Amino acid sequence: MSLKYSGYMGKVMAVDLTTETVSEYPWSDTERELYIGGKIMAARILADHLTGKETAFSEDNWVVISTGPLTGTGAPSSARFNISALSPQTGILASSNCGGSFGLYLKKAGYDALILKGQCRKKRWLEINEEQFIFHDADELWGTKTGECQEKLIELIGKKNFGKLCIGPAGENLVKYASIVSDERSAGRTGLGAVLGWKNLKAITVSGTKMVPVHDKEQTAQWIKKWVSYLQSHPLTGKQLPKLGTAGLVSSMQMHGLLSTRNASAGHFEDFEKVSGETLAEEYNITNKGCATCPIRCARTVKVYDKTVKGPELETLVLLGGNIGNCNLQKILDWNYELDELGMDTISAAGTIAWAMEANEKGLWHNGLSFGSIDTLSSIFDDIAHRRGIGDELAEGTKRLSEKYGGKEFAMHSKGLELSAYEPRRxxxxxxxxxxxxxxxxxxxxxxxxxxxxxxxxxxxxxxxxxxxxxxxxxxxxxxxxxxxxxxxxxxxxxxxxxxxxxxxxxxxxxxxxxxxxxxxxxxxxxxxxxxxxxxxxxxxxxxxxxxxxxxxxxxxxxxxxxxxxxxxxxxxxxxxxxxxxxxxxxxxxxxxxxxxxxxxxxxxxxxxxxxxxxxxxxxxxxxxxxxxxxxxxx
Amino acid sequence: MITVKLFGLLRIESGIKELHLEADTMKQLCDNLCLQSERISKKDLDKCIILINGNKGNKRSKLQDGDTVIFMSPVAGG
Structure with missing residues (x-):
């Protein structure tokens, strides 16, 4: 097959999880021109399929995992892939983007995108390589957290250089804001982990050695060099993000009244300095880190439970900090790690907790939570992921809880998705x-x-x-x-x-x-x-x-x-x-x-x-x- | 005495969080601040957003005893 454009591998594969069969989904050069890849390509595929009657937990809810044409070309910060489907959290189109290595390896295997249809009849994980799509029983993996699951996948595949994504207990238990994790990165938002959980698909691995074709190799290499140099000399992408990460915004948000505090009832948090990017850098940060091909390297690494792990982003610092009345930074690092391990979106988890704290304090829902009381939060997150006790209710998210108990006027969501850390009244x-x-x-x-x-x-x-x-x-x-x-x-x-x-x-x-x-x-x-x-x-x-x-x-x-x-x-x-x-x-x-x-x-x-x-x-x-x-x- | 607080890259690169300095004007304060660390230059301070007691200030502002001045390097991206 001859493609008009470079950057593409030329194949979109439709995987029927019910019958465990694979076929090629037609995708033309014209469609590549119009819809490029990633979330726009996914939107076109889903627009051609969805009628408006489907629900997130149904065999008709296709999951589209798609790369972009620049993925694998060496373009700066281009190791991203997108996952789209109907969201169990919002009931509408979900899209979530991730910097894990899955996308790069999907292209190395020769595919631009995957479409997952149907539902596995039993718990499965899927192994993909250049020639085959192999379904395996996932009994051994089911119940594992995302770190352990990925370690086991390395053992099962027998090598380290391959792409992988998986869900944690939250996805298995259909928590409405469950995430999908690839390496240490998450497709965090909109609950797509629960969609994979409903489909009984715990993980996907993909490996290959194909090269992504590049149109003009020499000029592309020169342009990348120039671009990387520009990014590294820019005050934001060359200094602030590498040195402070997104966490560097906390103090500035405080100064501008943008720091969501106590369930967005205020824009300033009196103890913001204790949970700021500066404090993270001075007292906890080990080094910075980036996704593959990224010269910006905005991620933090920190120590949690004697392990070196990815640190929290700005959203998590604010929403598990001032927004729940907490100024204990070490706790935020711990929860961030725990939520990634459980496979849960930190933004929605934190937003739901903040709403529940306010609902309790206002006497709408007696749940034992209150602003600043944080001792039980680790076990509550675990309860959410396993749907135990009040965790079962919290797993439904802010919108549904406010519809049940009242308090819609302070339910910080739009279309069912909890708001990020920026208090928008300023x-x-x-x-x-x-x-x-x-x-x-x-x-x-x-x-x-x-x-x-x-x-x-x-x-x-x-x-x-x-x-x-x-x-x-x-x-x-x-x-x-x-x-x-x-x-x-x-x-x-x-x-x-x-x-x-x-x-x-x-x-x-x-x-x-x-x-x-x-x-x-x-x-x-x-x-x-x-x-x-x-x-x-x-x-x-x-x-x-x-x-x-x-x-x-x-x-x-x-x-x-x-x-x-x-x-x-x-x-x-x-x-x-x-x-x-x-x-x-x-x-x-x-x-x-x-x-x-x-x-x-x-x-x-x-x-x-x-x-x-x-x-x-x-x-x-x-x-x-x-x-x-x-x-x-x-x- | 003026309380000076640093945020953003200026703080990380200078290693200074907070200090107390004598000054009647912002110009004096900036000059004095540059003397506190070799890692702080006037150029660095020019890049900063300045808040005096929580309100926007500039290099020409006058200061009073007890004021708190914040220097924050510009940030973006979340």
Whole structure:
């Protein structure tokens, strides 16, 4: 088979878990052009399959594990793979991205993506190589935690250099926010571990030695060298993230009133310094670490129970720190490790606990939990993973618990997915992003506008002006970066270094002021992306496509594909009943000012939503218009 | 006496969390701070966001005894 484009292995395999048979799923060059890979490719496959009647725990819930064309080409931070399916947590489209080595090895085995259909009739794990798909009994693996499971897989395969992913006890027991783990990295959000658990599939291994084809090897190598050098010289990707990791944001969030505290009832935590990135670096961090091919190396390694393990990300530090009234950093390191081992999303687990603490203190649900009381949390996490005692209820997540016990107004979720660590009343664009995000309360899928609103630049964080337009632009940009197989952090170098190196300078002040007055220009780019038919000097991604994949690409084309992906996902969600009514936030964030002396410190969601829908070409109900879908060649 | 707190890379690279210095203006404070460690330069301080008693400040701000000044290097990415 001859492929028009490099970067692809040319095969998408459909695995029927029920019959244990494998067939090739048709995927053409035209589809590669339109949907690239990763989450957009998955959205197309699922849009062609899902009708709106399926549920997460059903044989019709296909799981798509897909790579991007840049995975395996040596592009910076390109060892990512995506998993999409219906989420048991939200009931709509889930997508979760992971930096483990599974994606790289899937391509070495000769495959761009896997589609898992049906349900194994007994507990199984799946071994994939270049020639075969072999199902094995998983009795020996069932019940193991993710670390032990992966160790056993190494013994069973008989070598170390292969890709693997697995679920822990939480996935086996259908915890709604169970994760999938590959090496030390997690596809954490949206509960896809429970989908594999329901399918009786404990793990997948994949090995191979094939090389990913590269279009122009010499020029690609030169471009990668230049790009890596740029990333390593940039203040964010070259200094802050390697030295402090995402944890470095804690202090800045505190200064800006963004640090979600006591179930997002406040944006400042009085003991933030004890659980900050600086304290982590000074007292606990051993070194930094990265996913394969990553020059940024943002991960932390720390000591837990005498083992050297991956340390917590910002989200975990905040949500298991101030958001539950805890200032014991060692405990956060322990829980982070325990949750990874149990195979559970730290964000949703922590968010659910915070809600339960407030519900108990308000007398809605007598569960024994309260802010700052942390002694029993390790055993509670274990109870959640095994669905014992109140753990069985906590395993259902914030949305379902608040529907049962009351307290919806402080249930910090959107579409059923618990919110990340940024308290959005001091970054209203981030609030819009949480509300409209395709996968629910996710900071990244929401557009990550907080990077303009305090964490990076200092654009007016309370005004709704221009926020909808920037949200759309950033969402589409990140959608495409993800689909190409790269880490979203490569986009942070998009901000020229001078903006970060002179935060008090006149030029930055002008940029901060001007940003809220250029919504019209951003909207113009969003509406007519092809006017940006160029390679931007600080955005190396587009030229990488041209050189490594041999696909014609420029900035406008790039964001247009991202827009296609975002609308495809929305279209699927619409089939499952998502409308404007579901693009919402809890009342605490929209109706109650964070600071009573400043009534503007709340999220003016409806105003921004209206502009956002217009920018997106959606109707008032949040449904993409026919002409939008046609323009994007979705229909 | 002014309480000075450092955050972000400035703190990690200088090894200084907090110190107390005499100063009437931000300019004096910055000059004094640079004398405390070879690892802190005026260029480093220029890159920092400055908060005086929790409010945004700048190099021209005046200080009063008992003020707390925070220097934070810019951060992003979560």
């Amino acid at each position: 970054a209203v664009g981030q609030g819009l992003g949480y509300a409209v995000s395709n996968r629910g309360g996710c900071h990244l899928n929401g557009g990550y506008l907080v990077i303009l609103e305090g964490l990076g630049l200092n654009v007016d964080s309370q005004t709704p002006k221009a926020k909808a337009d920037f949200t759309m632009l950033f969402q589409d940009l990140m959608e495409m970066i993800s689909a190409s197989g790269q880490c979203l952090f490569t986009s942070y170098a998009f901000f020229p270094a001078f903006l970060l190196n002179k935060p008090n300078g006149m030029l930055v002040k002008i940029v901060n002021f001007a940003a809220t007055h250029v919504g019209w220009a951003v909207r113009l780019i969003n509406k007519f992306p092809r006017i940006c038919a160029l390679h931007l000097p600080m955005f190396h991604h587009t030229k990488m496509f041209t050189l490594a994949i041999g696909m014609k690409m420029d900035f406008g084309h790039y964001i247009e594909i991202g827009e296609r992906g975002y609308n495809l996902e929305r279209m699927i969600n619409n089939r499952f009943g998502i409308t404007a009514e579901n693009d919402k936030l809890p009342k605490r964030l929209t109706n109650v000012p964070q600071d009573p002396k400043h009534p503007e410190t709340k999220v003016p969601l409806e105003t921004m939503k209206k502009t956002y829908y217009q920018a997106r070409g959606w109707d008032k109900n949040g449904i993409p218009k026919e002409k939008t879908l046609r323009r994007l060649k979705i229909k």
